Amino acid sequence: MEVDLVALGVAAGAACVAYVMAAARVVKQYERGVVFRLGRLRDRVREPGFTMIVPIVDRLHKVNLQIVTMPVPAQEGITRDNVTVRVDAVVYFKVVDAADAIVRVEDYRFAVSQMAQTSLRSIIGKSELDDLLSNREKLNQGLELMIDSPALGWGVSVDRVEIKDVSLPETMKRSMARQAEADRERRARVINADAELQASKKLAEAAHQMSETPAALQLRLLQTVMAVAAEKNSTLVLPIPVELLRFLERGAGPARDEEELHHEPHAVKPPLNTPVTNATAMPAMPDLPMPVVPESPAALSDPAHGGHESLDDERR
Known part of the structure; x- marks a missing residue:
């Protein structure tokens, strides 16, 4: 009898241990537990720590509340000023309501990714190229509002959205x-x-x-x-401007006139009505006989003209 009681106690203990092991769950600090009992959502969301569920009846879904960094694939579009660009971005979001993230949307990650891609295309079409390149802060805020509006119904909150890169065609570059x-x-x-x-x-x-x-x-x-000579040139060409000569002439003109006035004797000026005559007259030149030039060389040797006699007389 005692043996049977001991065996029954051991079996009951083993069953309790198995039940506890099947019903025990651990929820981490950054997670929340959503329990479905026979398909119905339990109102109470399980907090971090140790918790128990009913085996086979309850199902526990853990939802991560950490901020998720999701890259948005590059989207190609045409801006408002008709420029073809490729823009990629990154979305930071987190789950704020674990029950809505499980119940209201099948896969909240995929839903946020698709919403980010469509919103990015819409932003590209509404913006100009200069805004995409220089005014990104405003575009990031607009893109965040476009994604966050439907995501709130899924229990998801978009923390921020950043445009990473804007690729332009080579011709545009x-x-x-x-x-x-x-x-x-x-x-x-x-x-x-x-x-x-x-x-x-x-x-x-x-x-x-x-x-x-x-x-x-x-x-x-x-x-x-002096400035030119400091460079140790072998030949120095010095142009003298005409203005320098003019300035020097103007400066030296008054001094020269004063010096001439001091050293030049005073001349006696004739009366206004007295005629001016030359003090000295040129002497008259005496009348000189003009030399006789023969008409031709033959006349010198002609006896009729006495050419030889005149020569003999001169010799004597």
Whole structure:
């Protein structure tokens, strides 16, 4: 009898252990347990820790509440300004209601992925290329609202959405590169023109200042010579501007006139009505006989003209 009682107790204990093992469940900290009893949802969601269910009758579904990082495949679309682009993004979401995530949607991950792809295509069609490249913060907020609105009914909350990359065609990249280069060249020309304008104004002021003091121009020329000579050139070509000569002539003109006035004797000016005559007259030149030139060489040797006699007389 005692043996039977011991065997019965052992069997009961083994049955209890088997029941506990079959009914015991452990829910982790980042999970929630949803229990279905004979197909019906239990109102109470099992919290993290150790919990018990009725074996064979109850079924426990664990739902992860961690933030899920889901990449959105690249979507190709045409922007509002007729540019073909490929845009990919990433979605961060988490489950806020474990029961709705199990009951209201078959697979909440797949549903969020499809909703993100369609919303991304819609955003591409409504935006311009410049917004996709430079104003991504606003597009991310709009994309987050488009995904989060239907996802709330599935017990899912979208934390944030980020556009990762915008791929452009090669022809569009070359066009944008040429546009950027032309814009930078335009700005460089404007800056150079502004610098030339400012330099011309300063040079005009300097020229006006040097015109009042000609010696300043000469000093400036000497400074330029010193600056050029510092580079150890073997040959120095020094151009002298015409303005320098003019300035020097203007500076030396008044001094020379004053010196001439001090050293030149005072001339007696004749009266206004007295005629002016030459003080000395040129002497008269005496009348000289004109030499007789024979008409031809033959006349020198002609006896009729006495050519030989005149020669003999001269010899005597």
